[in-house]
Amino acid sequence: MNILKVFLIMFLSIVFFELKADEKNDEFKNKILKNIRCLICQGQSVYDSESDFASSIKLIVDQKIDEEVSEEKIYEFLREKYGDWIIYDPKLKKNTYILWLLPILLFFLGGAILYKKISIINK
Amino acid sequence: MKNKLSLIILFIFLIFCFIIFYKGLNNSNIYTPKTSGEKNIPIFKAKDFNSNILIDSEKIFKKNDYYIVNIWASWCVPCRNEHPLLMELSKIKSVKLIGLNYKDNSNNAKNFISELGNPYSQILIDKDGILAVEFGAYGVPETFIIGKNKKIIKKFLGPINQKIFDEIKLIIK
Numbered sequence: 001m002n003i004l005k006v007f008l009i010m011f012l013s014i015v016f017f018e019l020k021a022d023e024k025n026d027e028f029k030n031k032i033l034k035n036i037r038c039l040i041c042q043g044q045s046v047y048d049s050e051s052d053f054a055s056s057i058k059l060i061v062d063q064k065i066d067e068e069v070s071e072e073k074i075y076e077f078l079r080e081k082y083g084d085w086i087i088y089d090p091k092l093k094k095n096t097y098i099l100w101l102l103p104i105l106l107f108f109l110g111g112a113i114l115y116k117k118i119s120i121i122n123k
Numbered sequence: 124m125k126n127k128l129s130l131i132i133l134f135i136f137l138i139f140c141f142i143i144f145y146k147g148l149n150n151s152n153i154y155t156p157k158t159s160g161e162k163n164i165p166i167f168k169a170k171d172f173n174s175n176i177l178i179d180s181e182k183i184f185k186k187n188d189y190y191i192v193n194i195w196a197s198w199c200v201p202c203r204n205e206h207p208l209l210m211e212l213s214k215i216k217s218v219k220l221i222g223l224n225y226k227d228n229s230n231n232a233k234n235f236i237s238e239l240g241n242p243y244s245q246i247l248i249d250k251d252g253i254l255a256v257e258f259g260a261y262g263v264p265e266t267f268i269i270g271k272n273k274k275i276i277k278k279f280l281g282p283i284n285q286k287i288f289d290e291i292k293l294i295i296k
Binding site: 039040042052053055056057059060063080081082083085 | 152153154156157162226251252253255256257258259261262
């Protein structure tokens, strides 16, 4: 009877850990799919899209995850095939400098204006 | 004087914004991947349409030959429209046509070929669309020109028309 209990606990814990691992894998896969833009239903991510293109991309991402390809390498593969636009999160490079730096510049400019105004009022 | 200067700066800024938005309104917001520029051909294994044997891409594309890879499916209406031009292209001896049968039912695909003719020297099966993604395609039909250096030198989105046909002939001349 005791042996049966031990086996039952072992079996349940294996099932539990496998489920947990699957859940983690799905989360990782969904994170990647949500960052890929569907080229057919533009404005939708591959995760949300039901197009033929999206279903092929889902299969490819699945395959790459199984092959233990890193997230960045998956994005690189897709960028090489379809250009930067396919990824929602643009990389910091020559033609995206303005995109990344302009908000920071505007933030500091706004801060400087605000600081000046406040110091004038305080005077 | 100071107020005048800030007004001028504000005015220039507004004009700058107006030009940016006006230009943006005229731009198409539908993205299409680049169709020119050399790209490496993918390395893959695919099943042959007739024999069902797994073939290595290295054995399909050889140096010093032009290849046209055409993605098609029997359910795709524009593929039917471009087919007569593909038949014409198949008569040119300096080029080999490779068909990529995309997410298709094999019986329907066989009927399509027997009804309209077979312009392809080889047809590969792409059951789940992975091969099309490897080529950088996102729809059907799409056509890729592979140069003598074994690189994709040009890609055509959508069906081949007379203009594209003439352009292909110029490339492979």
